[in-house]
Amino acid sequence: MEPQKADQLAAPQAVGNAGAVAEEKVADVIDGKAIAAQLRKEIGQGVESLKAETGKVPGLAVVLVGSRKDSQTYVRSKKKACVEVGIKSFDADLPEDVSEDELLKIVTDFNANPEVHGILIQLPLPSHINEQRILSAVSVEKDVDGFHPVNVGTLAMQQRDPLFVACTPAGCIELLQRTGVQIAGKYAVVLGRSKTVGMPAALLLQKLNATVTVVHSRTPNPAEHTRRADIVIAAIGKAEFVKADWLKPGAVVIDVGINAVDDPSDKRGYRLVGDVDYKEARKVAGAITPVPGGVGPMTIAVLLQNTLKSAKRTLQASSSS
Numbered sequence: 001m002e003p004q005k006a007d008q009l010a011a012p013q014a015v016g017n018a019g020a021v022a023e024e025k026v027a028d029v030i031d032g033k034a035i036a037a038q039l040r041k042e043i044g045q046g047v048e049s050l051k052a053e054t055g056k057v058p059g060l061a062v063v064l065v066g067s068r069k070d071s072q073t074y075v076r077s078k079k080k081a082c083v084e085v086g087i088k089s090f091d092a093d094l095p096e097d098v099s100e101d102e103l104l105k106i107v108t109d110f111n112a113n114p115e116v117h118g119i120l121i122q123l124p125l126p127s128h129i130n131e132q133r134i135l136s137a138v139s140v141e142k143d144v145d146g147f148h149p150v151n152v153g154t155l156a157m158q159q160r161d162p163l164f165v166a167c168t169p170a171g172c173i174e175l176l177q178r179t180g181v182q183i184a185g186k187y188a189v190v191l192g193r194s195k196t197v198g199m200p201a202a203l204l205l206q207k208l209n210a211t212v213t214v215v216h217s218r219t220p221n222p223a224e225h226t227r228r229a230d231i232v233i234a235a236i237g238k239a240e241f242v243k244a245d246w247l248k249p250g251a252v253v254i255d256v257g258i259n260a261v262d263d264p265s266d267k268r269g270y271r272l273v274g275d276v277d278y279k280e281a282r283k284v285a286g287a288i289t290p291v292p293g294g295v296g297p298m299t300i301a302v303l304l305q306n307t308l309k310s311a312k313r314t315l316q317a318s319s320s321s
């Protein structure tokens with residue numbers, strides 16, 4: 001897809017008012033749902049070409065432990081997306097009380113399975129399981145979630161490209177690049193320093209030559225930093241925490257938060273909001289991702305992209321030798 005300019009994404013809204021027509025510029029909406037659909041289309045084409053070349057399709061192992069409703073929903077969406085693009089999924093649905101050793105054995109078996117090119121362990125895992133031990137047991141070459149310490153460490157070193165980068169931060173960068181947002185030379189603020197989103201997002205932005213500040217729960221006056229930022233990535237998990245007056249006019253805002261807030265008027269009894277006060281922020285920002293329909297769909301599309309990349313590495317190497 002041709003990168004779109006941020007200001008080509010949506011027309012400014014005209015706001016009428018008793019006779020006089022005032023024009024209020026609102027931020028462009030970065031449509032993650034549409035961009036993810038385009039990315040899945042490209043992945044589907046890549047899968048077809050790989051199949052024509054090698055006779056094989058990419059395989060993704062999807063490991064779910066326990067019965068958390070949100071994890072079940074995400075896993076269902078991932079398997080559905082696999083079907084859509086032609087990736088074969090391998091399931092392991094395990095009970096909440098599965099032992100760490102049993103889980104390790106399942107990971108080891110998937111590591112050895114030549115039909116499996118990517119292994120996804122849906123997080124969070126139950127508290128009796130050492131998450132780091134399990135994530136480190138996934139083969140680096142099949143770590144399509146980008147959580148293995150070697151892939152994390154390679155990204156942190158900045159000199160080389162890791163085999164895989166975690167899907168949510170990679171999805172944020174893909175959104176910026178596909179909407180034509182310039183990153184090099186810009187000042188970016190990442191809110192949140194989690195291992196899965198904040199830190200890798202900051203490292204990716206820095207690798208792309210942005211100047212980056214990571215703001216976290218112990219940063220005094222976080223708004224002093226965000227107000228200077230050309231790009232803000234919000235990943236703190238606090239509903240509508242970032243207010244309009246935290247933003248520089250024209251800033252590009254990527255909202256990673258997915259927070260459920262009570263809403264009796266919604267049939268689910270709740271609605272999802274981001275970490276940014278979207279309605280107010282749209283009056284100040286230049287472009288912004290909505291929640292839902294922003295970063296979330298990109299997380300799944302990048303997982304498929306990483307799985308295709310892994311399958312190509314393995315299958316094209318073996319077909320040429």
Ligand SMILES: Nc1nc2c(c(=O)[nH]1)N[C@@H](CN(C=O)c1ccc(C(=O)N[C@@H](CCC(=O)O)C(=O)O)cc1)CN2
Pocket residue numbers: 073074120121122123124145167168258272291292293294295296297298299300
């Ligand atoms: N192994 C992993 N575990 C988790 C990850 C991850 O990347 N790898 N990320 C999150 C959950 N997640 C994927 O697993 C995820 C979250 C949200 C969405 C999404 O598309 N959300 C929709 C809204 C969905 C709804 O209405 O409920 C949206 O934002 O539009 C996809 C994937 C934690 N675990």
